[in-house]
Amino acid sequence: MTATARAVTLLALATLAATLPGQAPGKVLPLAADFSAAEPGEALPGGATTHSRPADENAFSWPAANMPPERELDFKVGNGFFRRLWVSAPASTGSADGLGPLYNARSCQHCHLKDGRGHPPNGPDDNAVSMLLRLSIPASPGQPAEASPFTPEPTYGAQLQDFSIQGQRAEGRIAIHYEPVVVEMADGTRVELRAPRYAIADPGYGPLHPQLMISPRIAPQMIGLGLLEAIADADLNALADPDDRTGDGISGRVNRVWSRAQGQWVIGRFGAKASAPSIDEQVQSAFNGDIGISTPLFPSAVGDCTPRQPACLAAPHGNSPGPGGLEAGETVTRLVAFYSRNLAVPARRDADDPAVLRGKRIFYTLGCAACHHPGFETRRDSIGAEQSAQRIWPYTDLLLHDMGEGLADHRPVAGASGREWRTAPLWGIGLVPVVNGHSYYLHDGRARNLTEAILWHGGEAERQQQAFTRLERGDRDHLIRFLESL
Numbered sequence: 001m002t003a004t005a006r007a008v009t010l011l012a013l014a015t016l017a018a019t020l021p022g023q024a025p026g027k028v029l030p031l032a033a034d035f036s037a038a039e040p041g042e043a044l045p046g047g048a049t050t051h052s053r054p055a056d057e058n059a060f061s062w063p064a065a066n067m068p069p070e071r072e073l074d075f076k077v078g079n080g081f082f083r084r085l086w087v088s089a090p091a092s093t094g095s096a097d098g099l100g101p102l103y104n105a106r107s108c109q110h111c112h113l114k115d116g117r118g119h120p121p122n123g124p125d126d127n128a129v130s131m132l133l134r135l136s137i138p139a140s141p142g143q144p145a146e147a148s149p150f151t152p153e154p155t156y157g158a159q160l161q162d163f164s165i166q167g168q169r170a171e172g173r174i175a176i177h178y179e180p181v182v183v184e185m186a187d188g189t190r191v192e193l194r195a196p197r198y199a200i201a202d203p204g205y206g207p208l209h210p211q212l213m214i215s216p217r218i219a220p221q222m223i224g225l226g227l228l229e230a231i232a233d234a235d236l237n238a239l240a241d242p243d244d245r246t247g248d249g250i251s252g253r254v255n256r257v258w259s260r261a262q263g264q265w266v267i268g269r270f271g272a273k274a275s276a277p278s279i280d281e282q283v284q285s286a287f288n289g290d291i292g293i294s295t296p297l298f299p300s301a302v303g304d305c306t307p308r309q310p311a312c313l314a315a316p317h318g319n320s321p322g323p324g325g326l327e328a329g330e331t332v333t334r335l336v337a338f339y340s341r342n343l344a345v346p347a348r349r350d351a352d353d354p355a356v357l358r359g360k361r362i363f364y365t366l367g368c369a370a371c372h373h374p375g376f377e378t379r380r381d382s383i384g385a386e387q388s389a390q391r392i393w394p395y396t397d398l399l400l401h402d403m404g405e406g407l408a409d410h411r412p413v414a415g416a417s418g419r420e421w422r423t424a425p426l427w428g429i430g431l432v433p434v435v436n437g438h439s440y441y442l443h444d445g446r447a448r449n450l451t452e453a454i455l456w457h458g459g460e461a462e463r464q465q466q467a468f469t470r471l472e473r474g475d476r477d478h479l480i481r482f483l484e485s486l
């Protein structure tokens with residue numbers, strides 16, 4: 001494009017944007033109708049951000065492929081802070097202190113292993129670092145909703161910190177017990193699922209509240225997040241069907257959450273219940289809740305300590321004048337958010353393979369695409385230029401769905417009930433075993449493979465789950481092949 005043509009286009013875009021209130025529009029891409037070949041662009045699920053590097057253990061760690069070289073330094077520095085091991089204050093390295101006093105891990109990377117996902121402990125001797133338990137109690141009447149999307153446990157706070165700095169007491173350990181649940185397929189194949197029961201062992205600060213609600217989560221993979229942030233609100237609202245007017249048994253809802261940064265209610269997108277409004281707010285709350293680091297939006301230097309933990313409140317902190325009187329100031333949090341926004345989705349493998357295409361057709365026929373909505377075009381005014389106006393295939397509607405009693409945690413967050421979960425994006429899912437060396441799926445990693453993940457679907461997805469159990473073996477294999485190609 002010549003400079004003049006470019007200027008004219010920009011002017012036209014600016015005029016158009018000026019006539020529209022709020023965000024520039026994006027698009028909900030229609031469902032596929034032809035399964036004889038891959039859709040145009042489908043092999044690059046993140047549009048121009050997609051990387052085509054080897055599908056090896058580093059597959060989740062590359063920057064957006066369309067990132068201009070001058071921004072790559074910010075990505076690298078952001079990566080450094082994502083991996084940084086925080087130490088307790090005071091330390092000679094003043095800029096990396098402030099850990100805890102209570103914490104879940106010393107770095108982001110300890111949970112988001114290789115920018116991929118965490119896992120539940122592999123037996124009684126393994127640790128639970130990359131998993132956490134969120135805690136709350138029912139809200140008391142009249143409590144202002146903006147204060148928090150839930151009411152923290154009065155002594156232990158918003159999550160169980162299973163580590164502490166020297167001289168402090170950790171809050172306890174996650175104890176998991178699995179019970180077998182057998183599902184029989186129509187062809188007689190038996191699959192044994194494991195139903196988890198969670199408890200808190202060795203509570204460090206006395207008994208927990210009698211109405212305690214807990215929700216276990218494994219750290220999710222970090223790819224494509226900026227693209228999910230760049231889907232227009234209007235497109236999520238268009239997919240939502242809260243009263244199931246389409247009568248298909250599926251009633252997706254947007255979660256509405258309070259944004260500290262914007263000071264208003266917005267659509268939630270991140271976290272297993274879509275309770276975080278933006279990457280920046282999720283990143284800052286992770287610094288604070290998971291590592292115990294103060295940030296501009298979450299300025300408490302003692303992280304998740306409560307007034308009932310006086311020793312924790314009195315511990316030295318790492319706030320320093322450099323980062324604006326905080327432990328991680330605006331520069332650090334901005335760079336980590338930049339990094340988190342720009343981790344690229346890998347290219348599909350075998351999108352054109354006949355077996356994969358057959359599996360894709362089954363995915364559609366069973367009705368999986370009703371929640372795992374395949375494609376969007378992102379807004380052209382998204383936060384990152386890399387993510388603007390891209391055709392993407394995340395396979396999620398980012399909406400909340402009642403997933404039935406089996407998956408329920410009975411712990412509401414903002415507008416999400418104790419049975420609702422956000423549709424998980426499926427891009428990159430086939431590379432989890434390559435990147436993380438395991439195939440644990442769902443919000444708490446209870447599924448040990450993709451078949452188990454599908455069999456746990458219930459509630460609004462019960463019909464699809466039932467249809468899956470009626471497939472012939474060959475068709476089940478094709479469906480799994482398709483998921484593995486994502």
Ligand code: HEC
Nearest residue numbers: 104105107108111217218219220270271272283286287290
């Ligand atoms: C103790 C483990 C742990 C640590 C440490 C941790 N995270 Fe997370 N992270 C999680 C879990 C668990 C979730 C899912 C949260 C939920 O469902 O509410 C998550 C979610 C996220 C998400 C949203 C992803 C999505 O798909 O919605 C981002 C972004 C993120 N973390 C970034 C970070 C950053 C940046 C850091 C370091 C400052 C960090 N995390 C530290 C466990 C961790």
Ligand code: HEC
Nearest residue numbers: 366368371401407421422423424441442443453460461464
């Ligand atoms: C009613 C909406 C809905 C339908 C229909 C649906 N899903 Fe899901 N799916 C979800 C939600 C919500 C989650 C996250 C659940 C959780 O983490 O507990 C999920 C999770 C998954 C996961 C695990 C993802 C991960 O990252 O761990 C896979 C795989 C999956 N779905 C495949 C399918 C397939 C295949 C079908 C069709 C047979 C299907 N889903 C139908 C809503 C749906």
